[in-house]
Amino acid sequence: VRRAISEIVVVGGSLAGVAAIEELRGRGYCGRIVLVGAEAELPYDRPPLSKQVLTGTLSARSCRLRDDDWHDTHEVELALGTWATALDPGRRELTLGDGRTTSYDGLVIATGVTARELDGPRLSGVHTLRTLDDAQALQRAFAHGSRVAIVGGGFIGAEVAASARAVGLEVTLIEALATPRARVLGPTVGTVCGRLHTDHGVHLRCGVPVRSVAGIDGHVDRVVLADDSIVEADVVVVGLGVRPAVAWLDGSGVEVADGVLCDAACRTNAPGVVAAGDVARWPHPTLGSIRVEHWQNAVMQGCAAAAALLEPRRTEPYGPIPYVWSDQFDVNIQVAGEPRAEDEVAILGTPDDYRFTALYGRHGRLSAGVSFNSRGATRRVTRLLAAGASFERAQEAMHDPGPLPLPAVAFIPDPLGEVT
Numbered sequence: 380v381r382r383a384i385s386e387i388v389v390v391g392g393s394l395a396g397v398a399a400i401e402e403l404r405g406r407g408y409c410g411r412i413v414l415v416g417a418e419a420e421l422p423y424d425r426p427p428l429s430k431q432v433l434t435g436t437l438s439a440r441s442c443r444l445r446d447d448d449w450h451d452t453h454e455v456e457l458a459l460g461t462w463a464t465a466l467d468p469g470r471r472e473l474t475l476g477d478g479r480t481t482s483y484d485g486l487v488i489a490t491g492v493t494a495r496e497l498d499g500p501r502l503s504g505v506h507t508l509r510t511l512d513d514a515q516a517l518q519r520a521f522a523h524g525s526r527v528a529i530v531g532g533g534f535i536g537a538e539v540a541a542s543a544r545a546v547g548l549e550v551t552l553i554e555a556l557a558t559p560r561a562r563v564l565g566p567t568v569g570t571v572c573g574r575l576h577t578d579h580g581v582h583l584r585c586g587v588p589v590r591s592v593a594g595i596d597g598h599v600d601r602v603v604l605a606d607d608s609i610v611e612a613d614v615v616v617v618g619l620g621v622r623p624a625v626a627w628l629d630g631s632g633v634e635v636a637d638g639v640l641c642d643a644a645c646r647t648n649a650p651g652v653v654a655a656g657d658v659a660r661w662p663h664p665t666l667g668s669i670r671v672e673h674w675q676n677a678v679m680q681g682c683a684a685a686a687a688l689l690e691p692r693r694t695e696p697y698g699p700i701p702y703v704w705s706d707q708f709d710v711n712i713q714v715a716g717e718p719r720a721e722d723e724v725a726i727l728g729t730p731d732d733y734r735f736t737a738l739y740g741r742h743g744r745l746s747a748g749v750s751f752n753s754r755g756a757t758r759r760v761t762r763l764l765a766a767g768a769s770f771e772r773a774q775e776a777m778h779d780p781g782p783l784p785l786p787a788v789a790f791i792p793d794p795l796g797e798v799t
């Protein structure tokens with residue numbers, strides 16, 4: 380039975396939740412909105428946490444996503460510092476950490492992900508990085524530490540390595556694969572990523588997984604690798620990926636499988652419940668079942684999920700071109716599309732000075748573009764991807780500086796600026 384919507388609860392007080400609320404209000408929804416968020420802070424942006432917050436060039440306050448009166452102007456009731464602990468879709472009721480319940484007509488799940496930790500005893504000096512508290516703890520550790528070991532050469536590990544070097548620390552980046560980013564970007568671009576770090580004085584330990592971390596008197600002092608070699612460190616940062624924050628949905632009947640399962644329009648199997656952002660897994664029209672852990676998707680999917688909530692008959696599939704950026708040292712890296720290690724790669728430009736674009740091809744089609752310090756390239760790649768360009772045509776179009784005879788694609792630039 381469809382209900383008129385006059386009470387919406389958004390669970391997760393971060394990027395996707397804020398985007399969903401703005402879309403609801405932007406579409407003229409004037410009923411009640413409650414924002415339930417586990418963190419006590421007003422919604423803030425995570426990308427600076429591994430960059431400017433660690434180097435001390437941006438304060439915690441400057442990371443806020445919106446002005447302090449945003450919730451008043453958008454008429455949002457804040458329940459921050461409050462966990463959602465259970466959901467009863469039959470009664471349309473959400474249970475909060477303090478035992479209170481709140482009812483809803485519509486609910487947005489935007490609980491994101493949590494950082495994976497290493498197995499073994501807890502030692503001080505071992506950090507993960509997901510929240511502002513994590514970033515501030517790590518910044519303090521940087522101030523007192525001298526040798527940092529980073530476990531995992533993904534974007535977050537690589538950014539932390541760059542920030543640690545920027546504040547003068549000795550850094551070892553440990554990656555189980557042959558190069559950082561090899562699993563996604565493949566060996567050619569992975570090698571460039573590795574060289575970027577060694578050029579800036581990072582010690583790279585690739586090809587050997589970590590066995591454990593160990594220490595004295597409860598404080599970490601080394602990382603032990605699978606070949607018994609040791610990396611000495613007084614600060615260890617674990618960057619081994621994330622898990623969707625879905626434990627609170629146990630027993631609710633909302634389908635979960637490495638994320639909250641949605642249909643093509645971001646609706647879950649529970650009536651009136653949609654999901655968005657890092658936590659949501661959905662059937663992308665061309666890429667199959669995916670979950671995307673990037674900033675731009677959290678914004679766009681928050682909007683799509685809000686639209687699906689207000690328009691029960693909406694069937695328009697949510698099918699963005701995935702996009703992520705990363706800043707490491709003086710290099711801005713942008714990835715559009717879904718590169719895979721086994722894709723063909725064509726390099727345009729000069730990797731030696733970190734100014735190039737790598738085009739990825741799969742079955743004769745363009746599958747992705749990765750650009751280093753070439754901001755304008757990403758929008759071009761995105762339009763070629765949206766048009767389903769062949770790998771050959773994409774290479775020609777990227778060489779030719781003329782205008783592209785292709786429609787523009789909706790694109791939200793990253794918060795630091797233009798991508799054109």
Ligand SMILES: Cc1cc2nc3c(=O)[nH]c(=O)nc-3n(C[C@H](O)[C@H](O)[C@H](O)COP(=O)(O)OP(=O)(O)OC[C@H]3O[C@@H](n4cnc5c(N)ncnc54)[C@H](O)[C@@H]3O)c2cc1C
Nearest residue numbers: 391393394395417425426463490491656657672673674677
């Ligand atoms: C250090 C760092 C750097 C990043 N840098 C980049 C970058 O350079 N480029 C890029 O594209 N992306 C970057 N990202 C990724 C980007 O920030 C995420 O994609 C984005 O934050 C996802 O937003 P979200 O709202 O889906 O989830 P999140 O931001 O994870 O927010 C989810 C919120 O829900 C809350 N929550 C969880 N469970 C519950 C519960 N049961 N009850 C109530 N609240 C709950 C959490 O506490 C959290 O506040 C970075 C992420 C991190 C951590």
